[in-house]
Amino acid sequence: MHVSADSLIATLRTRGMRVTAPRRAICEVIAAAHAEHLTAAAILEAARARSDAKIDPSTVYRTLDALEGAGTLTHSHLGHGASVYHLADEAAHQHLICSSCGRTFELPEKDVRAFLDDITAGSGFVADPTHFAVSGLCAECAATSR
Amino acid sequence: MHVSADSLIATLRTRGMRVTAPRRAICEVIAAAHAEHLTAAAILEAARARSDAKIDPSTVYRTLDALEGAGTLTHSHLGHGASVYHLADEAAHQHLICSSCGRTFELPEKDVRAFLDDITAGSGFVADPTHFAVSGLCAECAATSR
DNA sequence: TTTCGTGCAAATTGTTTGCAATAGA
DNA sequence: TCTATTGCAAACAATTTGCACGAAA
Numbered sequence: 001m002h003v004s005a006d007s008l009i010a011t012l013r014t015r016g017m018r019v020t021a022p023r024r025a026i027c028e029v030i031a032a033a034h035a036e037h038l039t040a041a042a043i044l045e046a047a048r049a050r051s052d053a054k055i056d057p058s059t060v061y062r063t064l065d066a067l068e069g070a071g072t073l074t075h076s077h078l079g080h081g082a083s084v085y086h087l088a089d090e091a092a093h094q095h096l097i098c099s100s101c102g103r104t105f106e107l108p109e110k111d112v113r114a115f116l117d118d119i120t121a122g123s124g125f126v127a128d129p130t131h132f133a134v135s136g137l138c139a140e141c142a143a144t145s146r
Numbered sequence: 147m148h149v150s151a152d153s154l155i156a157t158l159r160t161r162g163m164r165v166t167a168p169r170r171a172i173c174e175v176i177a178a179a180h181a182e183h184l185t186a187a188a189i190l191e192a193a194r195a196r197s198d199a200k201i202d203p204s205t206v207y208r209t210l211d212a213l214e215g216a217g218t219l220t221h222s223h224l225g226h227g228a229s230v231y232h233l234a235d236e237a238a239h240q241h242l243i244c245s246s247c248g249r250t251f252e253l254p255e256k257d258v259r260a261f262l263d264d265i266t267a268g269s270g271f272v273a274d275p276t277h278f279a280v281s282g283l284c285a286e287c288a289a290t291s292r
Numbered sequence: 293t294t295t296c297g298t299g300c301a302a303a304t305t306g307t308t309t310g311c312a313a314t315a316g317a
Numbered sequence: 318t319c320t321a322t323t324g325c326a327a328a329c330a331a332t333t334t335g336c337a338c339g340a341a342a
Contacts, residue, residue, distance in 0.1 A: 018296060018341050040331080056299050061332065077278075080223070082331060096271050111268045115261045122257045124285025125242050132223075135277040139270025164316050164321055186306080202324050207307065228306060 003072065003087050005031035011070045025051035026063045030073065030087065037076070037084035037104075040064060078104055078133045095133035100141035104133065149218065149233050151177035157216045171197035172209045176219065176233065183222070183230035183250075186210060224250055224279045241279035246287035250279065 008027035009019055017023075025047040029038070038046075044060045064085055067073035075083040079097050094107040094115065112129045119127045137145065154173035155165055163169075171193040175184070184192070190206045210231055213219035221229040225243050240253040240261070258275045265273045283291065 016296095020297065020341070022298075054299070057331090058300085058333075059298065062297080077223070077226070094265075096265070096269065096273065098271075099274065099277070105269060105271060107265060107268065107271075111264055114264045118257055118260050118264075119240075119242065119253060119280065119282075122253060123242065123251060124288065125244075125251060125253075125282055126285075126288045127242065127280050127282035128245065129280070131245070131281040132278045134265070134273050134275070134280075136265075136271055136273035139272075142270065142272045162321095166316070166322065168323075200324070203306090204308075204325085205323065208322080 002034055003031060003089055007031075008067065008072060011072050012066060015066070015070055017066060021051055021053035022047065022055045022059045023063050025053065025055065026060060027067075030067070030085070033086070035086065035090055037078070037086045039082040039084055041082060043085065074130055076130055076133065079135070092130055094129040096138070097133040097135050098138035098141055099135045100137055100145065103138060105138065148180055149177060149235055153177075154213065154218060157218050158212060161212070161216055163212060167197055167199035168193065168201045168205045169209050171199065171201065172206060173213075176213070176231070179232070181232065181236055183224070183232045185228040185230055187228060189231065220276055222276055222279065225281070238276055240275040242284070243279040243281050244284035244287055245281045246283055246291065249284060251284060 005024070005028040008031055009024060012023060012027070013019055026043060028050055029043050029046040032046075040057065040060050043064070044055060044057055047060065048055050064073060064075070068075065072088055073085055074088045075085045076095060077083055078095055079102070091109045092112060093109060094112045096105040096107055097103075098105075107129075116127050116129060119125055151170070151174040154177055155170060158169060158173075159165055172189060174196055175189050175192040178192075186203065186206050189210070190201060190203055193206065194201050210219060210221070214221065218234050219231055220234045221231045222241060223229055224241055225248075237255045238258060239255060240258045242251040242253055243249075244251070253275075262273050262275060265271055
């Protein structure tokens, strides 16, 4: 099931970190996002909307870093722009980003596995599919461009 | 065979673009790099060393854009940092970047093909493996971390 | 009462853009 | 000549960092 805001906060507390209003708001936003992928800017905006505390971008990045350090959160690079963050408990998936329409797609774990095995077989390299997207053309854009 | 500086320059000329000292120097650097992947900063530095013309970063980016527009050059995103540029006539290859030691590897076209087919089969998505790297752990780092 | 965490402001990195002067064709 | 191209400086977006104050523990 999905991680709750409380368990994210508990994670921070366990690591000896202090629980503050900004951190609480950020954890709530991340928990509420479920599988959605949010940019730091989106998290900041949502956290500000949810809390009356003044929240700074740097605080968002610092909290995100802390959660990543704890292993509960990961970020991926979808394109040329900002990174997106999502809970680490999600199934591994490969992001596909269409260079024409900009939409992103997720490749189910099964298909990713075949890709990973392929890479591993040749080089001993242990790929982490979550980190970078693969760019290309989505089915629709590929059809129109032809 | 590899593209020569002259043919890159000819490409620009064919497109109705003017041939200037900075462009000539940039083309020479790219041609001399063969299969090496250079950042815009590296291209700038090398072009400055090779020409007595004053060359600005913006000129490098603009020339690189022009060559990409002509289809002779492509850039890839290897990691969080700067893009790298290389001639488009190179065989398609997937970059692997080790998140631990930072080294990059190239996956031969044959192996990439299996991956591409796999992606295409499921989603109709036409992947371009050259654009984004896949991050993970190289064989060595994976061994030490275990 | 200690630190840790904060907001703020400024620095960084990589890249893009507006502009007037310059130099190809 | 005439317009593309330039260097410069400033704008950019995403992110990081230094710092003194304020607030968790």
